[in-house]
Amino acid sequence: MALRFGDNVSTAETDYGTVLLDERAGAYWELNPTATLVVRTLLDGGEESDAAAALVREFDIERAQALRDVETLVRELRASGLAS
Numbered sequence: 001m002a003l004r005f006g007d008n009v010s011t012a013e014t015d016y017g018t019v020l021l022d023e024r025a026g027a028y029w030e031l032n033p034t035a036t037l038v039v040r041t042l043l044d045g046g047e048e049s050d051a052a053a054a055l056v057r058e059f060d061i062e063r064a065q066a067l068r069d070v071e072t073l074v075r076e077l078r079a080s081g082l083a084s
Helices: 033-043 048-059 062-080
Strands: 009-014 017-022 025-032
Touching: 017 033, 017 062, 025 033, 033 048, 048 062
Parallel strands: none
Antiparallel strands: 009 017, 017 025
16 A cells, blocks of 8 residues: 655655654654665555565565565554554
């Protein structure tokens, strides 16, 4: 399922990944390059399986591990209220 950040979340890409600002809480979240690749893929309309495939290509990890990592990141972003 595609990912969407809430209207109260601002993003900025940096040399080290992506920074998210939750404007409601005034809290910053920093995504490393791996998480940035996942988020970019999902925001562009990709599925979790597409994001996992991107991780496998970019970082040469096992597909099962990549899929678990994607699922965990998405679950945490949604649980925090940053994304839907």
